Amino acid sequence: MHSTNRGADLPRLKLVQNHPDVVEFLAKADEYLGTLGYTEHGARHASLVAHIAHNVLERLGHGADVSELAAVAGYLHDVGNFIGRESHPQSAAVIAYHVLRELGFNPAEYAVIMGAIGNHDEQLGNPLDPVSAALILADKSDVHRSRVRDPRTTAEDIHDRVNYAAERSFLNVDPAGRRITLELTIDTTISGVMEYFEIFLSRMIMCRRAADFLGCSFQMEINGVKIF
Ligand SMILES: [Fe+2]
Numbered sequence: 001m002h003s004t005n006r007g008a009d010l011p012r013l014k015l016v017q018n019h020p021d022v023v024e025f026l027a028k029a030d031e032y033l034g035t036l037g038y039t040e041h042g043a044r045h046a047s048l049v050a051h052i053a054h055n056v057l058e059r060l061g062h063g064a065d066v067s068e069l070a071a072v073a074g075y076l077h078d079v080g081n082f083i084g085r086e087s088h089p090q091s092a093a094v095i096a097y098h099v100l101r102e103l104g105f106n107p108a109e110y111a112v113i114m115g116a117i118g119n120h121d122e123q124l125g126n127p128l129d130p131v132s133a134a135l136i137l138a139d140k141s142d143v144h145r146s147r148v149r150d151p152r153t154t155a156e157d158i159h160d161r162v163n164y165a166a167e168r169s170f171l172n173v174d175p176a177g178r179r180i181t182l183e184l185t186i187d188t189t190i191s192g193v194m195e196y197f198e199i200f201l202s203r204m205i206m207c208r209r210a211a212d213f214l215g216c217s218f219q220m221e222i223n224g225v226k227i228f
């Protein structure tokens with residue numbers, strides 16, 4: 001799912017992606033997090049999370065409408081980061097409110113999207129409905145080499161090292177087996193599997209809760225080996 005960008009299939013997602021405030025805020029959020037030393041959080045991450053969240057719900061048989069809401073929540077979830085990292089889920093939810101009202105989304109739609117965005121962070125967030133659960137799974141599964149801004153930082157930064165080591169990450173949704181598997185291919189000469197768990201354990205626990213909410217088990221496979 002990493003290379004897909006199928007905005008054309010989702011016309012309302014396209015409208016959101018092209019909204020001038022969204023374009024500006026997302027660029028600013030990515031720039032701000034770049035100065036703080038975070039991995040890529042711009043249009044690439046937003047698009048990817050949008051499409052993974054959409055696919056999770058679509059594959060599990062949720063309707064096209066609710067899957068589209070997950071895509072929009074995915075695109076907007078990190079748009080508040082330039083206002084401050086700490087409360088970015090809440091600021092992003094408020095930004096989404098204004099943008100989505102302007103684009104003609106109805107209150108029931110933007111309420112679901114705002115709730116999902118406000119609950120995507122592993123510190124304080126909780127899956128509350130299928131859209132928020134799909135957003136959590138999509139966001140937390142984006143671990144990938146392309147998120148590292150400068151490979152020279154991998155020696156001293158564990159987040160950059162783990163992301164840089166991840167050559168492939170794929171969220172495999174098996175509707176028949178009600179199973180969601182995060183498949184990772186990690187170059188263990190760059191970062192060991194233990195380092196991955198050192199920084200991502202809380203995210204994986206949140207993924208398990210989100211999968212549970214969708215009536216699925218959550219599994220992880222690293223380099224072809226089932227971890228749990
Ligand atoms: Fe976030």
Ligand SMILES: [Fe+2]
Binds near residue numbers: 045077078139
């Ligand atoms: Fe994110």
